[in-house]
Amino acid sequence: xxxxxxxxxxxxxxxxxxxxxxxxxxxxxxxxxxxxxxxxxxxxxxxxxxxxxxxxxxxxxxxxxxxxxxxxxxxxxxxxxxxxxxxxxxxxxxxxxxxxxxxxxxxxxxxxxxxxxxxxxxxxxxxxxxxxxxxxxxxxxxxxxxxxxxxxxxxxxxxxxxxxxxxxxxxxxxxxxxxxxxxxxxxxxxxxxxxxxxxxxxxxxxxxxxxxxxxxxxxxxxxxxxxxxxxxxxxxxxxxxxxxxxxxxxxxxxxxxxxxxxxxxxxxxxxxxxxxxxxxxxxxxxxxxxxxxxxxxxxxxxxxxxxxxxxxxxxxxxxxxxxxxxxxxxxxxxxxxxxxxxxxxxxxxxxxx
Amino acid sequence: xxxxxxxxxxxxxxxxxxxxxxxxxxxxxxxxxxxxxxxxxxxxxxxxxxxxxxxxxxxxxxxxxxxxxxxxxxxxxxxxxxxxxxxxxxxxxxxxxxxxxxxxxxxxxxxxxxxxxxxxxxxxxxxxxxxxxxxxxxxxxxxxxxxxxxxxxxxxxxxxxxxxxxxxxxxxxxxxxxxxxxxxxxxxxxxxxxxxxxxxxxxxxxxxxxxxxxxxxxxxxxxxxxxxxxxxxxxxxxxxxxxxxxxxxxxxxxxxxxxxxxxxxxxxxxxxxxxxxxxxxxxxxxxxxxxxxxxxxxxxxxxxxxxxxxxxxxxxxxxxxxxxxxxxxxxxxxxxxxxxxxx
Numbered sequence: 001x002x003x004x005x006x007x008x009x010x011x012x013x014x015x016x017x018x019x020x021x022x023x024x025x026x027x028x029x030x031x032x033x034x035x036x037x038x039x040x041x042x043x044x045x046x047x048x049x050x051x052x053x054x055x056x057x058x059x060x061x062x063x064x065x066x067x068x069x070x071x072x073x074x075x076x077x078x079x080x081x082x083x084x085x086x087x088x089x090x091x092x093x094x095x096x097x098x099x100x101x102x103x104x105x106x107x108x109x110x111x112x113x114x115x116x117x118x119x120x121x122x123x124x125x126x127x128x129x130x131x132x133x134x135x136x137x138x139x140x141x142x143x144x145x146x147x148x149x150x151x152x153x154x155x156x157x158x159x160x161x162x163x164x165x166x167x168x169x170x171x172x173x174x175x176x177x178x179x180x181x182x183x184x185x186x187x188x189x190x191x192x193x194x195x196x197x198x199x200x201x202x203x204x205x206x207x208x209x210x211x212x213x214x215x216x217x218x219x220x221x222x223x224x225x226x227x228x229x230x231x232x233x234x235x236x237x238x239x240x241x242x243x244x245x246x247x248x249x250x251x252x253x254x255x256x257x258x259x260x261x262x263x264x265x266x267x268x269x270x271x272x273x274x275x276x277x278x279x280x281x282x283x284x285x286x287x288x289x290x291x292x293x294x295x296x297x298x299x300x301x302x303x304x305x306x307x308x309x310x311x312x313x314x315x316x317x318x319x320x321x322x323x324x325x326x327x328x329x330x331x332x333x334x335x336x337x338x339x340x341x342x343x344x345x346x347x348x349x350x351x352x353x
Numbered sequence: 354x355x356x357x358x359x360x361x362x363x364x365x366x367x368x369x370x371x372x373x374x375x376x377x378x379x380x381x382x383x384x385x386x387x388x389x390x391x392x393x394x395x396x397x398x399x400x401x402x403x404x405x406x407x408x409x410x411x412x413x414x415x416x417x418x419x420x421x422x423x424x425x426x427x428x429x430x431x432x433x434x435x436x437x438x439x440x441x442x443x444x445x446x447x448x449x450x451x452x453x454x455x456x457x458x459x460x461x462x463x464x465x466x467x468x469x470x471x472x473x474x475x476x477x478x479x480x481x482x483x484x485x486x487x488x489x490x491x492x493x494x495x496x497x498x499x500x501x502x503x504x505x506x507x508x509x510x511x512x513x514x515x516x517x518x519x520x521x522x523x524x525x526x527x528x529x530x531x532x533x534x535x536x537x538x539x540x541x542x543x544x545x546x547x548x549x550x551x552x553x554x555x556x557x558x559x560x561x562x563x564x565x566x567x568x569x570x571x572x573x574x575x576x577x578x579x580x581x582x583x584x585x586x587x588x589x590x591x592x593x594x595x596x597x598x599x600x601x602x603x604x605x606x607x608x609x610x611x612x613x614x615x616x617x618x619x620x621x622x623x624x625x626x627x628x629x630x631x632x633x634x635x636x637x638x639x640x641x642x643x644x645x646x647x648x649x650x651x652x653x654x655x656x657x658x659x660x661x662x663x664x665x666x667x668x669x670x671x672x673x674x675x676x677x678x679x680x681x682x683x684x685x686x687x688x689x690x691x692x693x694x695x696x
Contacts, residue, residue: 052595073601085596089614098610099600146600 002063002076002153002186003028004049009058011044011210018044020210021058026188026203031180034190035197035233036207042190043158045207049188050079050156062154075154078147082159084139086131086146093127096145103150117149120182121175137168144176148183157189161196173199194234198222206230224269228351231282237312237324239349240288242281246273254350256281260317262296266345271352282349285312288325288341290333295340299323301333315339377672383665396672402465404444406434409458418457428459435463469673472644472651475563479570479652480631487571487578488623494575495582496612513576520573524640527569531555531641556642559649566637566650573637574630578623585619586612621692625685632681653677 004026011019019041026032034042047053049060051072060068067075078099086095094101096117097110105113118124121141131139140160147155157176161169177200180187191197197204198218206213206221206229214226218234225231231239244256247263254273257263266281273279288297299317311331315323325341333339377396381389410418410426421427431449434441447463450470454460464470498509515523530537533554542550555565589612597607635654638644644651644659653673661670 050599052598072599077599079596079599081592081596083590083592085590085592087593087596087611087614089617090610098597101610102597102600102602102606146596150600 003061004063004154004186004188005059005061006045006049007059007061009045009048009060010056011041011048011053012056018210019048019056022207022210022212024205024212024215026186029184029186031177031187031189031200031202032205033197033201033203034188034205034207035192035194036213037233038192039209040207041210042192042207046079046156046158046188046190049075049154050077051075076152077154077156078150078152079156079158080140080143080147080160082162084131084136084143084163086139086142088131090131091127092123092129092131092134092142092145095131095142096127096149098146099150113149114145117145120148120179121145136164137172140164140172144179148179153185155183155185155187157187159191160189161191161193169196176200194236198234204234206233225282225349226270228280228282231349231351235284237285237326239282239284240323242283242317242321242323244279244281246275246277246279249273249275254279256350259319260298260321264296264345264348266348266350268350271350273350273352278353280351280353282351283343284347285324285326286328287343287347288323289327289343290325290331291340291342293340295342297323297341297343299339299341301335301337301339303335304333306330306332313339315341373671373674373678376668377675379668381668381671383662383667385665392668396668397676398465400466400469400669400672400676402447403450403470404447404463406431406441406444406461406463407455407458408461426457426459431461431463468648468651469656471648472653472656475649475651476632476634476653478563479567479634480628482567483571483631484624484627487575487627488620490571491575491578491623492582492616494579495586496608498579499583499586512579515573516576520636521640523573524569524637527565528556528641531565531569533557557646559647562642562646562650566634566641569641570631570634570637574627578627581623581626582616582619585616589615617692621689624692625688628684628688629681632677632684653680 004024006022006024006026009019009022010017022045024032034045036042044053048055049062051067051070055068059066062075062077072079087098090098093114096114100110100113114127115124118127121144123138123141123145126134126138126142131142134142140163143160160176161172164172173196176189180200189196189200201218203215204218204221205215208229214221214230216224221230222234225234228241232241242258242261244258244261246254247257248255248265250265252268253265254268255263255265256279261281271279297315297317299315301313302316302322303314305312308330309328311327311329311333313325313327313333315325317323323341378391378393379389380392380395408428410428413419419427435444435447438444444463447465448467450462450464450467452459452461494512498505498512533539533552533556536555538555539552543552553561555561593611593615594607597611602610633654634652635658638650638652638655639658642650644655654677657670657673657677659670660666660673
C-alpha cells in the first residue's frame with residue numbers, strides 16, 4: 001500500500017513562503033499530476049515528497065507512515081528528473097543498475113532486474129552504450145529504467161518531458177501512461193503542460209502561488225472549474241474571459257451583459273453575485289460559433305489561423321476586448337468583417353470578481 | 354598581434370631551451386677565455402656514470418679475515434681501484450655512493466658524481482611523497498570547503514593564504530619554526546609532551562631535513578590544488594547527487610560513484626601539475642638548507658643552479674636541466690597514458 005497524504009504541508013525559505021499549506025490525498029496506484037505555471041511551487045512540493053527538501057510544517061504520510069524526517073531512500077520512492085540526471089561516466093547498464101549496486105545486490109540479480117527493466121522500456125540494444133551516445137529521449141528512458149528497476153511503490157516525475165522535442169514528447173507521454181498501467185504503482189507527475197496533465201492524470205492538482213486551486217479528475221476540472229484560474233489554465237486555446245455587469249439574480253441563475261454582449265442568463269456554479277455588481281464570464285473558444293444573424297456577441301475579425309481541421313478566429317469585440325473562437329472546420333473570414341458569435345448559456349462559466 | 358608575445362616566448366623560453374640542449378654537449382663555462390669545444394656526451398657520462406665493484410675481505414697470510422678496529426671485516430680501499438689503477442681504468446675518478454654486504458664479500462656502487470645521484474634520489478623521494486599526499490590533502494580540503502555553510506569563505510581564504518605568500522618568505526618563516534633550540538615546532542612538541550620528547554634540529558639533522566622540507570612544501574601549495582579540485586567539484590551537476598540520494602547512496606557511495614568519476618580530468622591535471630612542480634623544487638632548498646646537511650636535501654634543480662652559476666659550469670648545469678626535462682616529460686607522458694580515457 002502506498003497511498004500518500006499531505007496535510008497542511010508548508011515550505012518557507014526564511015520569509016519567503018513557497019508552499020502555504022497544501023492538503024492532498026493520493027490513493028494507492030493513482031496517477032496524480034501537479035500542474036501550474038512556473039513558480040507555483042509544484043516542483044518544490046514534489047521534492048518535499050521525495051525528501052530532497054525539508055518540510056517546514058505539516059505532515060507527509062506515505063503508506064500510512066509519517067515520513068517527514070526520513071531520508072529519501074527510506075521513503076520507497078524513485079524519481080525521474082527533467083535533466084535526466086544519469087551518470088555520464090557509466091554505461092546504460094550501470095546507470096540502470098545504480099540503485100541495486102548501492103543496495104549491494106548480487107551480479108546475477110542485477111543482470112536479471114536490468115534485463116527486465118530494459119525489456120519493459122524496449123532498450124535492450126542500448127545497454128552497453130554511454131549516455132553521450134544517446135538521444136534525449138533515450139536518456140530519459142534510461143532515467144525511467146533506473147527508477148523502475150528497484151520496484152518502488154511511488155514514482156515521482158519532475159517535468160520529465162520538458163527537454164524533449166514535441167514529437168518525442170508525445171511518444172514518451174504515451175509510454176509513461178502505459179508504464180503506469182503495467183506497474184500499477186502510485187505516480188506523481190509534475191508538469192506545466194496542461195496536455196500532459198489532461199491525458200495522463202487520474203487526478204489533477206492545480207497549484208498557484210503555493211496553494212491548491214482545485215483537485216479532481218481531468219474532466220471534472222475541465223467542465224466544472226472552481227475558479228477563473230483553473231478554467232483559464234486547462235484547455236487550449238485558453239478560455240475567453242469577459243468583464244460583465246450583473247443585471248438580475250434569481251437564485252443561482254444570473255443574468256449578465258455588457259456593451260458587446262446581449263443579456264444572457266447563466267446557471268452559476270460558484271461565487272456570489274449582486275445586481276449591479278461585476279462578474280467574469282468564461283467561454284471556451286470551442287463553444288463559440290458564428291451566428292447566422294446578429295448573435296449574442298458582436299465584433300470584427302482581427303485575425304484568422306487556418307489549421308485545416310480547425311479555424312481559430314480572433315475577434316475584437318465592439319467594446320475593444322479580444323475574443324478567440326475555434327471552429328472545428330475550415331472556414332474563411334475576411335479581416336475586418338463584422339461578425340456575430342453565439343454560445344449555449346449552459347456551456348459558459350460565471351465567476352465572481 | 355602575436356608578434357610581441359612570440360618574441361618574448363622566443364627570447365625567454367624557446368631560445369634558452371635550445372641553448373640548454375646545445376650547451377650540454379659542450380664544455381662551455383659561464384665566463385672563460387678558452388674557446389668552447391664540442392665534447393659529445395662527456396657531460397652526461399660525467400653525471401650519470403655508474404659502476405659496481407665487488408670486493409672480498411682482506412685476508413692475512415693464514416687466510417683469516419682481517420678485522421677492523423670495530424670488529425667488522427676490513428676491505429681493500431676503494432681508492433686503490435679508482436685512482437690510477439690501470440686494471441680498472443673504467444672506475445677512474447669514481448667515488449663510493451653506497452655499499453651493501455653479500456655474504457663475505459661486499460658490493461660497492463660507485464658513481465662518477467655522487468652528489469648528483471643523491472640529488473636525483475632526493476628529488477624522486479620528494480615527488481613520490483608530495484604528489485600523492487598533497488593531491489589527496491587538497492582534495493580533502495576542497496570537499497570540506499565545497500559546502501554551503503556560513504563563513505565558508507573564511508576557511509577558503511585561510512587554506513589559500515600560503516599560496517599567495519612568496520615561497521622565499523614562507524621558507525624563511527619555516528626556518529624559524531624548525532629551529533633546533535627555540536623553534537615553534539620544538540616548543541610545541543615539548544609543551545604537548547611535557548618535555549618528554551627531546552628537541553630535534555629539524556633542518557640540521559640528515560635524517561629529518563628532507564622530511565621537514567617535504568612537510569612544509571606540501572602545506573605551502575596545498576591551497577592552490579585545493580582550488581583546482583574545487584573548480585572540478587563545481588562542474589558536477591547537483592542533480593546527480595540528488596539522483597544518488599534518491600537511490601539511497603551513502604556519503605561515501607556518492608563520492609565513490611559520482612564525485613570521483615566526475616573529477617577524473619581534474620585529477621589528471623592536479624597530478625601532472627604537482628609532479629612537475631615537485632621535480633622543480635628549488636627555492637625551499639636554497640633558503641632552508643642549501644642542499645645540506647651532508648647532501649641530504651640536494652635536489653636536481655638546486656644542483657643545476659649550483660653548478661651553472663655557483664661553479665660557473667654552465668654546460669654541467671645545462672646537462673642537468675636536460676636530464677630533468679627528459680625525466681619530467683617521460684613521467685608526464687606515462688601519467689597521461691595511465692589515466693587515459695578507456696574507450
